[in-house]
Amino acid sequence: MSHATATAARRLRGGIVGGGRGAFIGSVHRIAAELDGQALLIAGAMSSDPQTARLSAADWFLERAYTSYEDMAAAEAAHERGIDFVIIATPNDLHLPVARAFLAAGIHVICDKPLALNVAEGEELVRLVEAGRTLFALTHAYTGYPAVRQAREMVRTGQLGEIRKVMVEYTQDWLSDAVEARGNKQAAWRTDPKRAGVGGSLGDIGTHAANLLEFVTQLPIEALCADLTSFVAGRRLDDDANILLRLRGGAKGTLVCSQIACGEENRLSLRVYGTKAGLEWHQEDPGVLIHKVAGRPRTQLSAGQAYMSEAAKAATRTPPGHPEGYLEAFANVYRGFMADIRRRDAGQSPAGDYPSVHDGLRGLRFVAQAVASSGAGSVWLPL
């Protein structure tokens, strides 16, 4: 694209589809995209409602507001100062069509998770991305935490030995009641199979848990045996899941996700045990990575310290003891994505240092197989 030639000397220009007023995740994307001073959001189709679209764009001082993502893709592709990338922050059912439109327009895409409505859609998106040169990233934001990247490095360099046991959980409580029936828009689409897909809590947070586990261990889940429940009366999708896991190489474990765990806020936790040591990380205290070697004093690695790996340090902005959080982790996914946009514009190969469309397809398969396993009475199914 002509408008991309000069990206080396300027902030990238971003656009967004979805994420208008009332959608928490919209401003998370904006902050994450702009945090490092590498991009500015200037265009958006933030709502299908014209007034909400206009007001949302004004809130952010966007230069151009659209009410249709198709119009936006066409106009931005044609504009001499058009956007370099688009953020997809819509419900799941729109991920594929929106991505298709922008990929077709040659505009890089960064998309919220899960990747799409179902495996078939996910496979189509993989084909579309693979067929072109336009970049695609998926915001599994929890992989952006420095301590998570440290954990991955420690596994990768053998500090845990051979992995034997994993425990990953993601529990929340915000769907403990039928809030979807009482006007909560976030809940409404997430509990609606037409907009969310076959997974409820599985799609919304279980995919994060599975992705985090595979990201850190670099061991794919090979099989699962699931027991899903919809505890809230009338709810059509799962709001709770207990899953047994088997990973490549023989490790075993559990994945628990729930949105009816009364009193839990956003408890994403990972534990990995190998023959030499164990690791433990809690998203609600994200700067700390607990490292346990049997028979030695437990240690706490702290983000920002010089002893951290290069991968962790590259994801850190503040000195030790100055906490970074969710927005900074999210921004680290953007940082990788935007660095690749600049690489591509400079004629270099992308580094791919962020979750990919393939990770997204794995997430959809995870949801599908967990639903199938549970429906068959908790049988082991491959992934």
Add this chain to the structure above:
Amino acid sequence: MSHATATAARRLRGGIVGGGRGAFIGSVHRIAAELDGQALLIAGAMSSDPQTARLSAADWFLERAYTSYEDMAAAEAAHERGIDFVIIATPNDLHLPVARAFLAAGIHVICDKPLALNVAEGEELVRLVEAGRTLFALTHAYTGYPAVRQAREMVRTGQLGEIRKVMVEYTQDWLSDAVEARGNKQAAWRTDPKRAGVGGSLGDIGTHAANLLEFVTQLPIEALCADLTSFVAGRRLDDDANILLRLRGGAKGTLVCSQIACGEENRLSLRVYGTKAGLEWHQEDPGVLIHKVAGRPRTQLSAGQAYMSEAAKAATRTPPGHPEGYLEAFANVYRGFMADIRRRDAGQSPAGDYPSVHDGLRGLRFVAQAVASSGAGSVWLPL
């Protein structure tokens, strides 16, 4: 028994089988039995090795040392100052024969867990106990913590609403290597099916986890679906288990136990989520019970405070902020057991405020069904 008539005005007299030098659990039982000044240990068959038996007894200033539990049961029953109760602190294979001998002698029995080698033995022991008037207690010591008793009270009085979700774990690391092949006696019998039974980590710690869960929720596990592993080469019993649970009334959950979780010491943790609130307890920080009501500030209940339930206060010896621990929890099981001995001697009905032979049989069934489920490829089996 004639020697029991005067128990109201004296410390009870206790004996012990097993628990000699080198056995950690022996002195735990002694301390727990004597902690409240209600008993003194005066007799023991602490080892089948005569010298170890003699030296162990001398360490504790016992009045009478035996090398055979049969001799001990006979002699103590006949002695005018014979023991009121016996502690069984042997490997699992001796629980039934020792208990049989002392029950036959009319001496109350308090036995370490698991109850016996297998379900058949457990059923026999239930019959023996039910057939007589001699008391029997099982030292699921973790039920003795004040915060655990508080949790049970809070569930019982409806403060959690209807229980939906449970997570219980018991992880350790001391069997991460084949220490049983390198002279570790504790490991040797626990990994030997002849002495331990069909469960490895399941029997040793999984039974604690299952018992704790049922104790607090008062909901029996109705079905389980298990995946067991022996990670250490050559080990014949499980050293790791991941289990899906279904409880009476529709609650679901997971039970994880492991003795190869590198870096874990004795991590027994329980979480219970109901429609109104959640509870969380960690044995390694035992004085605190975390209580979470959705939308309200999380609270930490602290042992010793006036706001605790009567059940919790009755299990507390120190003011708030003066930590009690494992030995005091263990002593609370003894406290209930010895109170019943005094009740019986006074012609009153026992209160049964401690784990029973029936709880022990449930534990054996839990082990047996988990082994069977895993062997069948992780199928749901009833409990």
Add this chain to the structure above:
Amino acid sequence: MSHATATAARRLRGGIVGGGRGAFIGSVHRIAAELDGQALLIAGAMSSDPQTARLSAADWFLERAYTSYEDMAAAEAAHERGIDFVIIATPNDLHLPVARAFLAAGIHVICDKPLALNVAEGEELVRLVEAGRTLFALTHAYTGYPAVRQAREMVRTGQLGEIRKVMVEYTQDWLSDAVEARGNKQAAWRTDPKRAGVGGSLGDIGTHAANLLEFVTQLPIEALCADLTSFVAGRRLDDDANILLRLRGGAKGTLVCSQIACGEENRLSLRVYGTKAGLEWHQEDPGVLIHKVAGRPRTQLSAGQAYMSEAAKAATRTPPGHPEGYLEAFANVYRGFMADIRRRDAGQSPAGDYPSVHDGLRGLRFVAQAVASSGAGSVWLPL
């Protein structure tokens, strides 16, 4: 200013003096200023070294780079798209001259702490600010945390009763050795009386601690009794301070600051005890506010929850359990400052919801009196 008339419909334009490559605090200011999408940095005099100034500006894609703050003030005031505000991120000795230049140019100023080199300078700055209509903010960033604002609200609304006791500490370890003699630029100016003033750790972090205490309690420190030390050989300013405090209304307490506390990262902690309850906050776990009412279960208030005060919620961007940190707290100071710039441009009265030049002067007095008290053998001096 003519260029300000349209601020309602656009991002504010910011500039920065100092904060070039190698200065950690520069990018903290940039991120904080831009985080909410309310401003863009477009100009800077980031270093007196021309090359560093140019490269630093290029890193941030600034439109205009200067090597002299005087030039910058003059040029920006004259530019039709000149900056609305300037950030001062230099060593302390430049705070006054830089502020003077921009205030004279009618450009709003936001300045790092401590306010200036000494009390006399601080008093001059107060006069300058009071004499004009240009806004001035001081970045005591820790007041920006939601939990800190919650604490202040709880004190203000009487939830603690009458305040009796306070404990505030700010400990670090980065000056445990003579790093200033080994090329650490951050350490070099902070340990140099000519550039830092009479306080070492006192000025750098003690002022944060004192400010935090007064911010939360709204009780001025009335007297102090200090014992300062320079533990590292050759260091001319304090690197450690232990101080007794008396607050208005009779509360007593301690303030401890240290930069030689081996192993501490950035441990800023506050405790406040009143007749009804106590509060506790730890900057290294910033989303939690511990609330203790005697005889009731301890509670943990969590940022983002609906039960938080409006003041806390207004300082929160993410849902509960999605941690915010230091950058977001810093951004909350900017948020208040920029809201006042917009108010002023709209002809409204500023709300002053951020640390002021008067707070800065109190900080300088605190440093001066602590130094004087310690020098006189730890005598009580008024503040």
Add this chain to the structure above:
Amino acid sequence: MSHATATAARRLRGGIVGGGRGAFIGSVHRIAAELDGQALLIAGAMSSDPQTARLSAADWFLERAYTSYEDMAAAEAAHERGIDFVIIATPNDLHLPVARAFLAAGIHVICDKPLALNVAEGEELVRLVEAGRTLFALTHAYTGYPAVRQAREMVRTGQLGEIRKVMVEYTQDWLSDAVEARGNKQAAWRTDPKRAGVGGSLGDIGTHAANLLEFVTQLPIEALCADLTSFVAGRRLDDDANILLRLRGGAKGTLVCSQIACGEENRLSLRVYGTKAGLEWHQEDPGVLIHKVAGRPRTQLSAGQAYMSEAAKAATRTPPGHPEGYLEAFANVYRGFMADIRRRDAGQSPAGDYPSVHDGLRGLRFVAQAVASSGAGSVWLPL
């Protein structure tokens, strides 16, 4: 004593003065004395009220109950199965007379803290103990925790380098109101100068804090500068103290004690910072010792682990992860004391592995000088 000749082959016989029904500390002493199976309490003068004395003795199945400690000392000294040691668990004003009586009778004494009513009494007690061969121990029980002994070893062996900074605190809330005026016996004597001495919170808990600090660092407090307060109307003794400290060798620090810190239970915490590392310990989480080396991951040492020092291991009864608490720490002081009784009976030299009468005198001087310093307007006074 003739009755002592055979102590090698039996439990020691103990007696107690004070500690009757309603006195929390009585049963703490009993449990601690008996916990290791090395002693049995058989005699007591537990109350001056005859009925309380009788009932309290019956609660514990004591063989001999007295109403006068003078009678008890005489009778026990004469009894062929008389007590080997006596526990003094009375208010402070009786420590000296009771100790004098039993020392004169040749019965070893273990006494609660503070040592006596005032420095003069303390000096007399030192003379009495030094003049004889009868052993004397003071129950500064917090020195009994394994992690505290580990901390001392780490300081002693140079792992912290040269000590620079200390912070010790002991805060509680149970005297936040005038409970002494509402029938709380524990509060009544502790707030009464005739029974408690010149220190209120200082004597009751400040002495523990000072002792813990000196125990771990092995550096005597050389000077202090104190600010004491009686916050509760009508109270004659301090209920809060903030104190600056200087230790031998140049270390500086703070000691804070308070019994009006609303919401605190029994928060005794110690931090020690040296040139190489820092240590941190919290009595309310007593099994953990936090070890911080600058620039290295923070470590948590855990009681019971093989890597702990011999001193710590000798004070541990359970494996890692099986928490020990306050009673076990208390029992460790008894363990040292009773080992010395056996050494003395065996003709060996005492090891003195417990707080001494000299430690007690230092505590009384600490109280006296803190009161004097505060009274003089917070001046530095030597200790």
